[in-house]
Amino acid sequence: MADMDVCGEVNEAGDLGARLKLVRKIHGISQRQLARQAGVTNATVSFIEQGRVSPSVGSLEKILNSVPMSLAEFFSLNLAESEQIFFRASEMPEIGDGRVLCHLLGGAQQGRSMSILRKVFPAGQDSGPEQQLLDGEVGGIVIAGELEVAAGSDFALLEVGDGYYFSARRPHRFRNPGGTDCVVISAVTASQPHVAPLPVQVQQELAIQGESRHGAEQAD
C-alpha cells in the first residue's frame, strides 16, 4: 500500500468515521452524494463511517476535497462541540405557567445567552403579574391574534405583523384581549432567567434526550 494508514497514525477508525459522518451531515448530503462527488463508492463511505476500514490518506483526501475540507481541518474538528442546530417542535420543552403556553427553542443548549419562545396566549388570558428583569432586552412579533403589551408607562394593542422591543428592566405585562388565541414569537436576552426554572420532569427529559443523542452520535 502506497498510502499511509491514516487511523493508526492519527485516530481510531471509529472516531474517523464519526468525524466523516459529522462533516457529511453538516453539508446535508447522503453517503451516495458524497461518494459520487469524491469519485468513490457509497460502500467506501459507509465502511469508513462505520469504522470498518481505515482509509488511506489518498481516499480520505478525495472525499474531503469534494466537501471541500483539508485534512487539518478534518482532524481539528471537535466532536464534543457538535451541538444541535435544528429543533423539531417536539424537541422544544413546554415551559408555560398554566396561563400561557410557551415552547422554548434550544432548551437543552448549555450556556445559551438568548431565549427564543413561541408563546400562545389563549383568548382573554394574560401573563400574570408584571415581570421585570435585571438586564437584557425583550422583543417579539405577533403572528396570530391580538396582543396587549404594557411596558412601563407605555401601552399598545398589537395585531398580526406588529411587534415590540424594549429593555427588560421595564416592568412589563402581556394580555390577549381578543376572542382567539394569540401566537407570538418572542426573544429575550437576559442575564436573569425571564421564566421560572424548567420543571424537574422537563429537565430530566432534556437530560435523557441529550444523553441519548450524545450516545447515538457516539454509536454512529
Add this chain to the structure above:
DNA sequence: TACAAAACGTCAATCGTGAC
C-alpha cells in the same frame, strides 16, 4: 532476494427499510 499466503482497501451489485 524471491515467492506464497494473509491482510487490507476498494469496487459493483444487491438487499432491507422507510417515505411518498
Add this chain to the structure above:
DNA sequence: GTCACGATTGACGTTTTGTA
C-alpha cells in the same frame, strides 16, 4: 410501486508478512 437511503456481500488488486 417507486425512489432514496444506509448497509452488506463477494470479488479483485495491492501491500505486507513470513519463510526458504
